[in-house]
Amino acid sequence: MKALLLRDLRLALRAGGGFGLGLAFFLTVTMLVPFSVGPEATLLKAIAPGVLWLGALLACLLSLDRLLALDLEDGSLELLLTAPLPLEGALAIKALAHWLTTGLPLVLAAPFLGVMLQLAAPGHLWLLASLALGTPALSVIGMFGAALTVGIKRGGLLLSLLVLPLYIPTLIFGAEVARRGSAGLDASTPLLMLAGLTLAVVALMPFAAAAVLRMGLR
Amino acid sequence: MKVSDLSVARGGVPVLSGVSFALEAGEALVLRGPNGAGKTTLLRCIAGLQAPLTGQIEGAEDRVAYAAHADGLKSMLTVRENLSFWAQVFGNVNIAQALDGYALRPLADRLAGTLSAGQKRRLGLARLLVTGRPIWVLDEPTVSLDADAVALFGSALLGHLTAGGSALMATHIDLGVDARVLDISTYRAAPDADLGASDAAFL
Secondary structure, three states: OHHHHHHHHHHHHOOOOOOOHHHHHHHHHHHHHHHHHOOOHHHHHHHHHHHHHHHHHHHHHHOOOHHHHHHHHOOHHHHHHHOOOOHHHHHHHHHHHHHHHHHHHHHHHHHHHHHHOOOOOOHHHHHHHHHHHHHHHHHHHHHHHHHHOOOOOOOHHHHHHHHHHHHHHHHHHHHHHHHHHHOOOOOHHHHHHHHHHHHHHHHHHHHHHHHHHHHHHO | OEEEEEEEEEOOEEEEEEEEEEOOOOOEEEEEOOOOOOHHHHHHHHOOOOOOOEEEEEOOOOOEEEEOOOOOOOOOOEHHHHHHHHHHHOOOOOOHHHHHHOOOHHHOOOEHHHOOHHHHHHHHHHHHHHHOOOEEEEEOOOOOOOHHHHHHHHHHHHHHHHOOOEEEEEOOOOOOOOOEEEEHHHHEOOOOOOOOOOOHHHO
């Protein structure tokens, strides 16, 4: 398990591993927002939590098709299936590696991008908290989508179409935490809902992903 | 390991039926048959990568080390890193024997992506040595190997068999190892045989 995590992290950090792509995408999208809606501070302040959450979600989506496709291409996915690791555990570990290399940098970068979008001061902490709680869910749901589309050539778009609807609850509660937080309201209810959602998908999705992967490779 | 009355399908079409054989410790069995006879499908089935239509496979679970056309190498990891990863997955730490067995030590710090096809294949086969599994299930193990590398593979195989392991291989060349031959073209399934190979599970 540990070996798999270290291998995936090492691969992500080596040339061609795609580390930083999601982060750069997040940065670019957020930068484009003031250009498209204008520099008016009150408007930016109002839309900042939603825009940041949407940007993080899309940045996460961008790297999902690499989750299993590369392992399928070079044959290591089949070899992992014959290895003594339980497939559910292996997929959970791979999702964790994805979160560490994609989700976590987004979480850490978000408060800085919040400044660019005039996010109100108390909102930064709430934004950080909501992304930290919400992005693991994006990674494990994405793993399920990747397992579902793994055998399909150029399945990237299909993967996005399948995964985006599943991201909706996380997006709603995550953005709501950030919005309430930045408006100075009590954000604990959506935060608890978000945490609950994440815990549920982290517990269930590895099993679902392993089940569809076993079916798909047969 | 014992296989009895096995039927397997590829892409929903039954290719083999009624396959039965036993593989004892220390024994090698070579599958023969023309292209498309179902060698790969049978091997995948025994490795647990696909379910048989009918029949039983006994004593294979968690004892098989499988090697197919793809070697499962990460091109951005070095030879040593690739090998240690698989060693750790299978609960071993010692990769020295595998490096020496396939003369990989001079290449140990090269990225796997920069190796030639034959060198990659040697690395793929060296992975078998670090799994510690008793049954090797090999699909065309000698593809892209030169004569010297085939000899290395032959001696690794011999070492595995003398240590009480066994091997099931689809190969067309002589490895210099005593092996029983099983011609699987005699088990060809009737093309219209209905063994439940359709997508009934999804309907």
